[in-house]
Amino acid sequence: MYSKEIQKKLKDLGVEIGDSVRVKRGDQVYEGILMPKEELGDSNAIVVKLSNGYAIGIKFEGAELEKLSGHRQIGFKSSDEKIKHIAGKPLISIISTGGTVASRVDYTTGGVQASYNASDLVSIVPELGSFNINSKFLFSMMSEDMTAEHWKEMAKAVYKELKTDTSGIIVTHGTDTMHFSTAALSFMLKDLNKPVVFTGSQRSSDRGSSDSFINMICSANFASKSDVAEVSLVMHGSSNDDFCYAHRGTKVRKLHTSKRDAFKSVNDEPLAKIFPDGKIEMTNCNYRKRCDGEVSLDDKLEEKVALIKTYPGMDPGIFDFYIGKKFKGFVIEGTGLGHVPTTIEGRSVIPKIREATKAGIPVCITSQCLFGRVHDFVYANLRKEFEAGAMFCGDMLPEVAYVKLMHVLAHSKDLEEIRKMMLTNIAGELNERTPVFEL
Amino acid sequence: MYSKEIQKKLKDLGVEIGDSVRVKRGDQVYEGILMPKEELGDSNAIVVKLSNGYAIGIKFEGAELEKLSGHRQIGFKSSDEKIKHIAGKPLISIISTGGTVASRVDYTTGGVQASYNASDLVSIVPELGSFNINSKFLFSMMSEDMTAEHWKEMAKAVYKELKTDTSGIIVTHGTDTMHFSTAALSFMLKDLNKPVVFTGSQRSSDRGSSDSFINMICSANFASKSDVAEVSLVMHGSSNDDFCYAHRGTKVRKLHTSKRDAFKSVNDEPLAKIFPDGKIEMTNCNYRKRCDGEVSLDDKLEEKVALIKTYPGMDPGIFDFYIGKKFKGFVIEGTGLGHVPTTIEGRSVIPKIREATKAGIPVCITSQCLFGRVHDFVYANLRKEFEAGAMFCGDMLPEVAYVKLMHVLAHSKDLEEIRKMMLTNIAGELNERTPVFEL
Numbered sequence: 100m101y102s103k104e105i106q107k108k109l110k111d112l113g114v115e116i117g118d119s120v121r122v123k124r125g126d127q128v129y130e131g132i133l134m135p136k137e138e139l140g141d142s143n144a145i146v147v148k149l150s151n152g153y154a155i156g157i158k159f160e161g162a163e164l165e166k167l168s169g170h171r172q173i174g175f176k177s178s179d180e181k182i183k184h185i186a187g188k189p190l191i192s193i194i195s196t197g198g199t200v201a202s203r204v205d206y207t208t209g210g211v212q213a214s215y216n217a218s219d220l221v222s223i224v225p226e227l228g229s230f231n232i233n234s235k236f237l238f239s240m241m242s243e244d245m246t247a248e249h250w251k252e253m254a255k256a257v258y259k260e261l262k263t264d265t266s267g268i269i270v271t272h273g274t275d276t277m278h279f280s281t282a283a284l285s286f287m288l289k290d291l292n293k294p295v296v297f298t299g300s301q302r303s304s305d306r307g308s309s310d311s312f313i314n315m316i317c318s319a320n321f322a323s324k325s326d327v328a329e330v331s332l333v334m335h336g337s338s339n340d341d342f343c344y345a346h347r348g349t350k351v352r353k354l355h356t357s358k359r360d361a362f363k364s365v366n367d368e369p370l371a372k373i374f375p376d377g378k379i380e381m382t383n384c385n386y387r388k389r390c391d392g393e394v395s396l397d398d399k400l401e402e403k404v405a406l407i408k409t410y411p412g413m414d415p416g417i418f419d420f421y422i423g424k425k426f427k428g429f430v431i432e433g434t435g436l437g438h439v440p441t442t443i444e445g446r447s448v449i450p451k452i453r454e455a456t457k458a459g460i461p462v463c464i465t466s467q468c469l470f471g472r473v474h475d476f477v478y479a480n481l482r483k484e485f486e487a488g489a490m491f492c493g494d495m496l497p498e499v500a501y502v503k504l505m506h507v508l509a510h511s512k513d514l515e516e517i518r519k520m521m522l523t524n525i526a527g528e529l530n531e532r533t534p535v536f537e538l
Numbered sequence: 539m540y541s542k543e544i545q546k547k548l549k550d551l552g553v554e555i556g557d558s559v560r561v562k563r564g565d566q567v568y569e570g571i572l573m574p575k576e577e578l579g580d581s582n583a584i585v586v587k588l589s590n591g592y593a594i595g596i597k598f599e600g601a602e603l604e605k606l607s608g609h610r611q612i613g614f615k616s617s618d619e620k621i622k623h624i625a626g627k628p629l630i631s632i633i634s635t636g637g638t639v640a641s642r643v644d645y646t647t648g649g650v651q652a653s654y655n656a657s658d659l660v661s662i663v664p665e666l667g668s669f670n671i672n673s674k675f676l677f678s679m680m681s682e683d684m685t686a687e688h689w690k691e692m693a694k695a696v697y698k699e700l701k702t703d704t705s706g707i708i709v710t711h712g713t714d715t716m717h718f719s720t721a722a723l724s725f726m727l728k729d730l731n732k733p734v735v736f737t738g739s740q741r742s743s744d745r746g747s748s749d750s751f752i753n754m755i756c757s758a759n760f761a762s763k764s765d766v767a768e769v770s771l772v773m774h775g776s777s778n779d780d781f782c783y784a785h786r787g788t789k790v791r792k793l794h795t796s797k798r799d800a801f802k803s804v805n806d807e808p809l810a811k812i813f814p815d816g817k818i819e820m821t822n823c824n825y826r827k828r829c830d831g832e833v834s835l836d837d838k839l840e841e842k843v844a845l846i847k848t849y850p851g852m853d854p855g856i857f858d859f860y861i862g863k864k865f866k867g868f869v870i871e872g873t874g875l876g877h878v879p880t881t882i883e884g885r886s887v888i889p890k891i892r893e894a895t896k897a898g899i900p901v902c903i904t905s906q907c908l909f910g911r912v913h914d915f916v917y918a919n920l921r922k923e924f925e926a927g928a929m930f931c932g933d934m935l936p937e938v939a940y941v942k943l944m945h946v947l948a949h950s951k952d953l954e955e956i957r958k959m960m961l962t963n964i965a966g967e968l969n970e971r972t973p974v975f976e977l
Contacts, residue, residue, distance in 0.1 A: 199917075241919055243877035246851045246885060275873035279850050356875050356910030408847050408871070410940065411718050412685045420859045432847070434714035436795050438682035446685060471795030478638075480680055501849065 102142040105159050109133075112166050119167035122147055122157050129157060130167065184231040189323040191267055192233040192260040196253060197240035198273025198299045199311075224315045226375075230323065233265060242273025242280070242299075247400045247505060250283035257284060257295055258396040267294040267322025269315075274299040274353060274361065277332060281348030282499045285330040285526035286506040289395045291387060295330045296322045297348070301359050310335050310359040317343035317373040325379055326389045329527065331370055335359035344369040347386070349499050349528035352469065365469055366494040366530060386527075401427050401508035406501045408432040408467055409439045409448060418451035422458065428504045428517075429455060430463045431489075432497040437464040437473030441480040449487050456488025461517045463490045463504055465497040490518050492529070499528045541581040544598050548572075551605050558606035561586055561596050568596060569606065623670040628762040630706055631672040631699040635692060636679035637712025637738045638750075663754045665814075669762065672704060681712025681719070681738075686944060689722035690837045696723060696734055697835040706733040706761025708754075713738040713792060713800065716771060720787030721938045724769040724965035725945040728834045730826060734769045735761045736787070740798050749774050749798040756782035756812040764818055765828045768966065770809055774798035783808040786825070788938050788967035791908065804908055805933040805969060825966075840866050840947035845940045847871040847906055848878045848887060857890035861897065867943045867956075868894060869902045870928075871936040876903040876912030880919040888926050895927025900956045902929045902943055904936040929957050931968070938967045 101109070114120060114133060122129045122145055134146040144156035145164065184190065237256050238249065253270060260268050272280055281297050288295065298318040300311035318333040321343075330348035337360050344360075350367035368383040403426045407417060421429065431448070433439050439448035452462045464484065466473050472494040475485040485491065492500045500521070507520045524531065540548070553559060553572060561568045561584055573585040583595035584603065623629065676695050677688065692709060699707050711719055720736050727734065737757040739750035757772040760782075769787035776799050783799075789806035807822040842865045846856060860868065870887070872878050878887035891901045903923065905912050911933040914924040924930065931939045939960070946959045963970065 241877070241880070241917065243848075243873050243919060244879055244881050244885070246882070250850075275877050276850050353874065353907050354909055356905050356907045356912060358910065361907065361910075402851055404851075405853070406847065406849050408845065409682070410845050410937065411689075411715050412841055412843075414844070414860075414863065416863070417856070417859065420856065421853075424853065424855070434682050435792065438680070438714050440683055441680070442683050443685070446683070466795050468792050468795045468800065470793055471797065471800075473795060478680065480682060498849065 100142065101136050101145070102159070105143065105145060108159075108164060112164060114164065114166045120145075120147060121165045121167055122162050123165075124157055124162040127157075129155065188229060188231045189266050190231040190233065190264060191269060191319055191322050192235065192263070192265040193269045193271065194235045194237050194253070194256050194260065195271045196238045196242075196245075196249070196273075198242050198271065198275075198277075199301065199303050224312050226312070226316045227319055230319050233260065233263065235260070240273065242276040245273075245276050245280060247283070247402045250280055250287070250502075251398045251400065253280060254284050254287040254396060254398050258288065258394065261288075261291075261293055261295075261394050265293070267296065267325075269318045269322050270295065270297045271315075272297050272299050274301060274334070278348075278351050278353060278362070278496075279498055279502060281330050281332045281351065282496075282502040282528070283400070283506075285348040285528070286503060287396065287398050287400075288330065289397050290392050291328045291330070292390050292392050292394050294322045294325055294327050294389075295348075296345070297330070297332045298334060301335075301357060301361060310340070313340050313375050314343060316375050317345075320377045321345050321371065321373050321379060324377065325371060327370055328387045328389045329370070332362060333373065334362045336369070336372060340375070342375070343373045344382075345371040345373060347383070347527045349526050350496070352496055352498065365496055366471070367527070397506075399509035400505040402505060404428040404430065404501060404505050404508065406430045406432065406497060408497075409434060411440075412446075413440065413448075415440070415446065415448050415451050418448070418455060422455065422460065426460070428461045428463070428508050430465060430492075430497060430501045430504055432467040433464055433473065434467060436471075436477055436481060437466055437475070437484070437489075437491055438478070438480055439464075439484060441483055449483050452484060452487040452489050456514070459512065459514055461490060461504065461508070461514060461521070462488060463492050463500050463521055465492050465495055465500045467497065469496060488514075490521050492521060494530050495528050503528060539581065540575050540584070541598070544582065544584060547598075547603060551603060553603070553605045559584075559586060560604040560606055561601050562604075563596055563601040566596075568594065627668060627670045628705050629670040629672065629703060630708060630758055630761050631674065631702070631704040632708045632710065633674045633676050633692070633695050633699065634710045635677045635681075635688070635712075637681050637710065637714075637716075638740060638742050663751050665751070665755045666758055669758050672699065672702065674699070679712065681715040684712075684715050684719060686722070686839045686841045689719055689726070689941075690839065692719060693723050693726040693835060693837050697727065697833065700727075700730075700732055700734075700833050704732070706735065706764075708757045708761050709734065709736045710754075711736050711738050713740060713773070717787075717790050717792060717801070717935075718937055718941055720769050720771045720790065721935075721941040721965075721967070722839070722945075724787040724967070725942060726835065726837050726839075727769065728836050729831050730767045730769070731829050731831055731833050733761045733764055733766050733828075734787075735784070736769070736771045737773060740774075740796060740800060749779070752779045752814050753782060755814050756784075759816045760784050760810065760812050760818060763816065764810065766809055767826045767828045768809070771801060772812065773801045775808070775811060779814070781814070782812045783821075784810040784812060786822075786966045788965050789935070791935055791937065804935055805910070806966070836945075838948035839944040841944060843867040843869065843940060843944050843947065845869045845871065845936060847936075848873060850879075851885075852879065852887075854879070854885065854887050854890050857887070857894060861894065861899065865899070867900045867902070867947050869904060869931075869936060869940045869943055871906040872903055872912065873906060875910075875916055875920060876905055876914070876923070876928075876930055877917070877919055878903075878923060880922055888922050891923060891926040891928050895953070898951065898953055900929060900943065900947070900953060900960070901927060902931050902939050902960055904931050904934055904939045906936065908935065927953075929960050931960060933969050934967050942967060 131147040336344040355361040372380040475491040570586040570588040775783040794800040811819040914930040
């Protein structure tokens with residue numbers, strides 16, 4: 100909420116949030132739409148969204164406020180409006196699935212809700228004007244609600260775009276589970292021949308502090324100009340607006356709740372550093388290149404998979420709960436090198452691994468440490484897990500192993516075949532040679 | 539396993555693992571105990587443990603091997619042997635609970651098992667000779683098997699030592715769940731008046747590559763010389779053997795499966811940088827100081843608490859499973875700012891939060907991002923969680939919120955009181971002022 104002083108002034112002038120206003124302060128004059136106060140912003144500063152799409156805060160003390168004619172919400176082009184292609188510009192496709200990058204402040208609650216589509220985004224990121232854009236609206240979802248069904252829809256939409264003469268695809272997505280989606284599409288799009296770039300933002304696009312502009316521009320450059328025919332995730336590389344990283348879709352994770360550079364590559368180098376001016380510096384030499392081959396879509400997923408984190412005092416009965424519900428696979432987020440409670444009767448997870456394995460249900464081991472590899476023989480307790488049937492997933496992230504097991508289970512019911520598929524690299528998710536120890 | 543060439547030579551000479559041997563190579567002569575090959579070590583190098591406690595690998599090619607008289611396992615002082623105190627040296631207490639720091643290679647399997655006690659440790663870290671040591675054997679456990687019962691035993695043992703004239707306590711502990719234990723003791727030891735330092739190692743102490751020497755020496759210096767009357771965790775600060783960090787016990791997490799510097803402070807600065815020569819550089823000014831007050835022990839814990847990670851496609855029925863088992867509290871590891879699946883019927887966790895809250899079961903929200911804070915109003919979906927009754931735990935780590943809720947539930951059954959206790963800082967676990975956004 101704005102300060103009482105500002106609220107009184109707004110009331111006196113009959114100005115409401117969303118009205119066009121002019122604010123003079125000293126020599127400066129600002130015209131635009133009056134916005135609600137930013138969360139944690141100064142309650143004594145008026146926030147105005149300028150016509151260039153940026154919002155600024157202006158100190159109220161000493162400022163003159165004037166209402167301009169007409170009351171309107173911030174205007175954006177509708178999703179149906181076609182943007183004409185101009186010869187010579189690279190063609191990219193933007194598929195919108197929702198998230199903060201596609202959200203704006205809800206004037207009723209002051210919170211943020213998904214409401215933009217891809218065309219809107221184009222209209223608020225003027226730098227995208229140097230691209231021809233095919234814009235597709237798929238969902239308007241916050242990513243915490245995504246499920247395997249949505250991954251399938253996304254994979255289909257991307258596959259369809261890949262068949263056009265587009266130079267690369269951007270998928271805008273909520274950040275919370277974006278790394279699950281990039282992993283899913285990494286497994287579902289086989290023989291990829293063009294860049295598929297996921298991006299989003301940590302602050303909604305109608306805020307002055309939004310990171311969506313740089314993320315969108317870097318994504319557009321990476322999608323159109325890079326030769327990386329992989330599913331990648333492009334987001335801020337630092338807390339400044341200076342560059343983005345492209346992370347491999349199977350080796351990335353959200354590691355901060357709110358920072359612009361919330362995403363980090365885990366157990367791999369980022370693929371590339373991308374600058375807003377279009378410069379791309381490859382930081383990883385090991386990637387799939389653009390090619391003329393045919394991409395194929397493999398969108399089968401077994402959804403009855405559970406991700407289970409172990410911790411001191413956990414109830415191993417959780418496995419029985421899932422087995423009772425006919426779950427088909429488990430991914431365990433163990434401690435350290437992949438440990439689970441082992442030796443105390445009634446607390447041990449080992450009998451559950453054995454029972455599941457005997458019932459033909461694969462149990463995959465990853466680590467809640469996130470960085471590093473799990474291992475099946477360094478400690479006696481790890482051997483007990485291995486002997487009970489557990490599959491140790493190397494340096495695969497727990498989230499990625501979860502998605503991969505869904506994919507693998509949709510293709511085989513045979514435990515040995517599943518083991519082989521889980522422990523074979525498909526889409527950069529498993530580095531065979533990360534050293535276990537620095538000896 | 540050693541190379542066939544080495545195995546043949548050992549057989550020819552009648553040398554077994556554990557025998558005393560002399561190895562000459564060029565001008566160098568090494569005498570010590572023949573060790574098994576290190577995991578991932580060179581199979582063409584002979585590993586010999588020298589009398590100073592260090593093990594080295596010697597290239598077999600061009601080396602001469604000779605058996606010395608007598609066959610023995612590596613010898614250590616027994617746990618009953620008293621170490622005489624010498625006037626003028628600082629007195630520290632070492633409580634041994636097991637883990638890698640207290641483990642050695644199992645000659646049968648080549649794996650690693652817990653088998654040292656505190657006196658053994660003293661005998662293999664000669665640098666501890668500059669301290670008077672009270673050595674207590676508590677457990678011989680790998681930390682993946684620890685439970686709340688063990689935390690209580692540890693808290694009691696530490697409390698007893700604090701009442702002596704010791705200058706500080708070291709607890710040796712397995713690394714996997716050490717951060718759960720440091721959090722537990724942070725809440726259980728009230729009005730702490732001396733340093734309580736947890737340490738461990740990533741490689742067993744009978745290996746040349748072990749990090750236990752530096753960790754033990756830095757811990758002894760920090761326990762005896764620092765003025766930090768908190769529960770801290772001291773482990774390698776880098777991949778080299780150059781210094782350790784002391785992390786606050788409630789703000790630290792294992793973030794690598796195998797590196798020496800696996801532990802990182804999360805949402806806080808490390809307390810101090812400690813050098814093996816005893817130098818201590820404080821890196822955080824905000825800590826509890828040594829004092830003359832009386833420490834008290836509060837070892838009540840409610841063990842019926844579950845830690846639940848949310849992810850795309852999760853089955854919200856998991857809450858019913860725990861409620862059916864009479865669980866008393868939940869900590870959710872949400873996505874991003876603390877989101878849970880919200881809007882899709884049958885997938886939404888919101889009704890479960892509401893049901894639990896109505897039944898008097900607190901639901902605490904943390905983030906699987908680990909870094910950053912959760913928030914209850916930035917997005918409409920977060921408000922729905924808040925309105926359903928969820929308690930947003932700021933920048934508290936999920937593991938720490940889990941332990942804290944066990945502690946809090948043992949002291950109150952009243953939801954509003956529980957909320958107040960969860961959201962009030964007790965032992966450095968909650969920073970009130972971490973900025974949510976970098977505005």
